[in-house]
Amino acid sequence: MLLKLARQSLWNRRGTALMTLFSLTVSLVLLFGIDHIRKEARQSFTSTVSGTDLIVGARSGQLNLLLYSVFRIGNATANVSWDTYQRISKHPQISWTIPLSLGDSHRGYRVLGTNTDYFSHYRYANQQTLQFASGQPFSGVYDAVLGAEVASKLGYQLGDNITLAHGIGAVSFSEHKDKPFTVTGILAPTGTPLDQTVHVSLEGIEAIHIDWQQGAPMPGRRVSAEQALQLDLTPKSITAFMVGLESRMATFVVQRQINEFRGEALSAILPGVALAELWQMLRMVENLLLLITLLVLVAGLVGMMTTLLASMKERQREMAILRAVGAHPWYLFLLIQLEVLLLTLIALLLAAVTLVVALWGLQDTLASSYGLFININPFSLQSLYWAGAILLASAVLACIPAFSAYRRALNDGLTIRL
Amino acid sequence: MTGMKPVTDKPIFPAIELKNVVFYYQPAGWQMSLPELILQPGQHLFIKGASGSGKTTLLNLLAGIIAPRQGEIMLGGTPFSRLSPGKRDTLRARNIGVVFQQLNLISYLSVLDNVLLSAHFAGCNNAESRQRALLLLQRLGLGADLAEQQAAALSVGQQQRVAIARALLTKPALLIADEPTSALDADNRDSFMQVLLEQANACGTTVIFVSHDAGLRQYFALQLDMQNLAQGVQPCC
Structure with a gap:
């Protein structure tokens, strides 16, 4: 009967109950949604590079090296000589290497000079290999492979010609117009900075800079695209x-050997460690987000409590009738608590369904627009802890209107005159 | 736990007995005292009194919502006023029916659920209670088709009859009626009184009826004027 009373009482006040439910559901969707996206973003962020044991660059901080080599953010302080790269590549513990050459751009998108090992060895998001949406890896000096976003945003297709620009600005006055590249491949979306990258061969990077010096064309020297092909483009x-190492057991040994390399000042970083350090720096923002959502939830719960408290006066007659037929004041206390419990449970259920549907609907958009690969199942053991804590918090807050019902039941007795 | 048994099981005791009852609200100002009031099973008492004369307080005392400051209230031989509030609530659910002036029902429950509320709190909400509730409703002129309707859909007169059914469902020793006819017209009032007393008699229930309508005195053998409580009034014949 208690459950029936609570259920039908809520239904009787369905207008305010629905509004309360709505605000509580929105708060819960925000809480669970942001918590889930936060975790998935961290997962997606740390999945940008996978299966790579070390990243090597000129001596610098590990975050700087990570940012420019993986996330295409910022610039290297110095380069690594080709000879050094060749020597280290031959290390017996090293299975494969991917050279990276940065510094040019195409309409705001970074250009990456590399070799075809990139397409066979690079892994992201839990060992996923790069897939081609169309075309194939570059084979000629002036071939280019576009990341998914570059192709979709700029409307490029296979066979289109593009020109690269010196530097990384969206608008550049130093373009390598004399040596255009042909799009030979377009990568499938990865949700990583790769999608925003134009990939060309190292020889292509060398070719466009063959008549350049100190970041500007050499006066009086012009080498055409065809002429460049005849030159040594190493x-x-x-x-x-x-x-990539033969064995992960050798990671620290090889790292130390590279860091102590006498020929050139180098830094070898473990991408996982550097990513964790980077995420640690972003934790403050993450915590702030969580705090805001918690405050939204508190606002929702307080709203529910206020609505119930406001309804107590109009429910005096109902309480008096229940008292008259033998209900103890504690019964009325429990009735209010049960109503709150029902509202919170329904809100939790609605929030869960809304969140799954929203994630399912937004999964592709989040992946293509924000590079976030989101699992549509937002629930984990921690979600259960959250749900428990929310139920507990609502029960504590419900004590205020419930105690009000209890007090009124004691004070008003049987006869409420309306 | 003799106090928990229906008092109708003990006909040798008066239905309700008040001895040297004194009640006042803190801080003490207004005071009500009732040296003695004894009602036997099946007796009907009419209480009249103006506003502020203490009718509400007396009803709350009789129903066990509040306890007297001094004296004792016995319900079917059980020292009702000395029980804990929780036990008084249970005893009230089993032995006291209450009919209010108006708005007697919980509007969002069905007619039948409203009637069954008293059985629920008396701890006997079972198939038998359901059957008896339907029977009572039928006797009160409310057919089975109305039983599943929402209480709010009924007329005031019908609602008052449902309130009688609820009050009498557990065959209580005492029925307290607080101006239940004030919202009814003359025809409905007479019909209501007839039905109330008829069903109360059928259950052997003692009735305490509060009203300021002197015209209703005719239905009652015993009468009490609240104005005289300060002097301690015996029910007269």
């Missing part, structure tokens, strides 16, 4: 390189 230096 790079003199690269920006950084990724390393």
